[in-house]
Amino acid sequence: MGVDPAEMIALLREEAAARGNIPKHFSDEARLFVRSGLSFPNTGMTKKLRKDLELSDLTVPVETMEQLMLIVRRTRLGGLKLE
């Protein structure tokens, strides 16, 4: 009674991650996030597509990355080893 199955799954996922059971896909994603501020790579193809569609270049400002680093250092990104 009163147990939300989806909430339980999410909690189990968080517990697994806290114990180091992290799928490589997600740890790679975390590394990319720390490096670029994004969770998908900004590639040459991205640049080309955006130019073809007359969209501005995708950039994450230096100040934003500095703020993101402050957050990551403070919260430790779940203790993930990022080196």
Add this chain to the structure above:
Amino acid sequence: MNDKYFLFRGCLIPTRLPFLERSSLYVLDKLKVDYEEMAGATCCVEPIGLRSLAKDTWLMATARMLAMAERSGRDILSLCNGCYLSLEESRQALEDTPTRAEVNTFLGNMGLHYGGHVKVKHFAEIIKEAGEEKVRSLTTLPQDRFRFATHPGCHMVRPSAKLKVDDSFAPKVLDEIATWCGSEAVVGEKWPKCCGGGIAGVDEVVSTRMLEDATSTFRMSGANCILTPCPFCFVQFDIRQKEGFPVLYLSELLALAFGASPEQIGLKYHRTKLP
């Protein structure tokens, strides 16, 4: 707060699917929505993988963006189901005064403060609020060639206690919008199935089975295209689906109905062939 928005594009759309961004901008301009791109945005801290790794990082990073929006007097408009979930759940978590106070202590190091006054809206919500009359009045090219199987994707409607764009059981918003654009909605999922996108990088086999299960329902309905407002579902249906059942992202349908040419909004970048 008001009707001015920071447009939150997320990561998947601007990097891999910028044609969905193009059609979204076209629609927002036609609707005369007051929006600005959110300079200084980062990833929303993707709510399935990244957030599981680091709940504190998620809360702090999303609070930073809510604070930026508040400082600019704008609400946040999300083009992505995942970003919508991440930002809206954070907004709700920060309704708790002690939590907000703790986060604000840290945000102060960046010259930011979040007072709890920003709304987070999903693109479909903006269209719903614009309303039938407005959408019909802008529809110059009714899209009557489409018989849609509508697929909201999980995180427009679930978790249902938190996300209120539509009902989680028998959702109807996409069906209504499709009709306003001159299309037919032949099936609305009573309990929309997950497309499997969230675990595509973790377990390909399970992800593919979930995708096939979701698509088989559509095939039986007599639909000739899928309509979704989620870029992750879009990728599953357009790129990973083997049957070639076509898909449109919500803003693409609206842009076509509002008079955009397929070239203008980059429909040529779809893998599946549209009817």
